[in-house]
Amino acid sequence: MRRDASASALARHARTSRAREHRERTRMTRISLDGSASKCVVTFLFTIVAFAGGAHGRPLTTTAAKFADTQGDATKCACVSDARIRFRRSRCAPKVDEQFARDDDVAAVLASAKAGRWRVQNEAYPTVDVDFHDLNVHARDIVHQKWWPTIRTAMKTRCQYDSEDFITPYRVVVSKYAGDTDTRFRSIDTHEDFGEMTFSILLNDPGEFEGGGTIFYGEAWNPKNDTIFALPARGLTIAPKRPGTLIFHGGQVTHASIPVNSGIRYLLIGFSTVNKECCASLERAQAATFIGLCFAALFALIFCFNFDTPPSPHRSLRVKAS
Numbered sequence: 001m002r003r004d005a006s007a008s009a010l011a012r013h014a015r016t017s018r019a020r021e022h023r024e025r026t027r028m029t030r031i032s033l034d035g036s037a038s039k040c041v042v043t044f045l046f047t048i049v050a051f052a053g054g055a056h057g058r059p060l061t062t063t064a065a066k067f068a069d070t071q072g073d074a075t076k077c078a079c080v081s082d083a084r085i086r087f088r089r090s091r092c093a094p095k096v097d098e099q100f101a102r103d104d105d106v107a108a109v110l111a112s113a114k115a116g117r118w119r120v121q122n123e124a125y126p127t128v129d130v131d132f133h134d135l136n137v138h139a140r141d142i143v144h145q146k147w148w149p150t151i152r153t154a155m156k157t158r159c160q161y162d163s164e165d166f167i168t169p170y171r172v173v174v175s176k177y178a179g180d181t182d183t184r185f186r187s188i189d190t191h192e193d194f195g196e197m198t199f200s201i202l203l204n205d206p207g208e209f210e211g212g213g214t215i216f217y218g219e220a221w222n223p224k225n226d227t228i229f230a231l232p233a234r235g236l237t238i239a240p241k242r243p244g245t246l247i248f249h250g251g252q253v254t255h256a257s258i259p260v261n262s263g264i265r266y267l268l269i270g271f272s273t274v275n276k277e278c279c280a281s282l283e284r285a286q287a288a289t290f291i292g293l294c295f296a297a298l299f300a301l302i303f304c305f306n307f308d309t310p311p312s313p314h315r316s317l318r319v320k321a322s
Contacts, residue, residue: 087252089197089221089274090251090252091219091220091228092155092158092220094214094216094236095247095248096246097247098241099244100147103244105146105244106243108138109135109139112135113139115136116131117134127173127185127188128185132173143268151248152167154246155199159250165274167272167273167274168273169270171270172270172271175267176264176266177257177265178260178265179209179210186259186260187257187258187260190217190254190255192252192253195272196251196252196274197274198251199270200248200267200268201247201267202240202244202265202267203266204243206240209262209265211262212258212259214238214247214255214257214258215237215255216235216236216237216238217236218231218253218254219231237258239258
């Protein structure tokens with residue numbers, strides 16, 4: 001009888017322990033599920049914020065989209081990716097301004113270039129250049145503060161860019177074409193430029209060299225009537241008659257330089273892109289959005305689906321009734 005009572009007591013204790021363990025396990029599971037649900041909500045909100053943060057305020061993709069914005073908050077940095085717009089503007093017909101630069105400014109830039117470090121650049125179309133950053137401070141100030149704002153305004157007016165568009169020179173050099181050197185450095189063969197807009201300024205008197213000039217081929221865009229027209233079959237030749245003459249044109253207008261037969265011809269040449277920084281900002285915004293969404297998805301995988309039942313803090317009591 002005593003042994004039966006002892007066995008019954010142990011059995012009751014075991015049942016009580018298992019019941020307590022079951023209640024504790026149920027409570028911990030409920031806490032785990034509640035925590036996972038909270039994490040799911042946080043993850044969802046994080047995903048929405050990441051997506052909205054990447055989308056809000058980033059540049060619109062086309063000029064047409066900018067003008068179609070009815071909210072009045074169109075970005076001032078519209079990335080011109082519309083193929084038709086780019087095609088026309090990058091083929092903007094050449095424009096000449098013979099009275100562009102003052103003689104003293106031209107002489108200062110040329111003197112700085114002559115004292116600079118000349119290097120052969122561009123294997124495909126070799127030229128002998130002095131980089132803009134190798135000019136002295138005074139010459140750089142003339143180009144950057146005096147000449148460039150006027151050139152940019154002229155480009156926008158001539159080629160019908162929007163006031164919000166950013167025309168940015170990505171490479172500016174002083175080039176020389178010498179008739180008494182290797183024939184490779186007397187001219188540049190027919191080509192198209194990488195950037196959307198190109199400008200050049202003659203830096204020395206045409207009496208100091210024989211030959212030279214720029215000849216344009218193929219087709220160009222006439223901004224006045226918005227038409228593509230054919231240039232003369234033998235090309236359109238432009239040969240400035242005085243120092244300080246500015247020529248600018250769309251970078252995709254096919255052109256070549258006419259060989260210099262004798263003497264040396266000096267030119268300041270600039271290659272420009274449109275909205276380069278803006279497009280880069282757009283790409284960064286899109287990349288940031290994508291990375292944010294990836295992190296949100298990873299966060300969800302790690303935490304949102306963590307439904308495993310936690311182990312009980314109590315050790316099970318297993319009593320075999322005898």
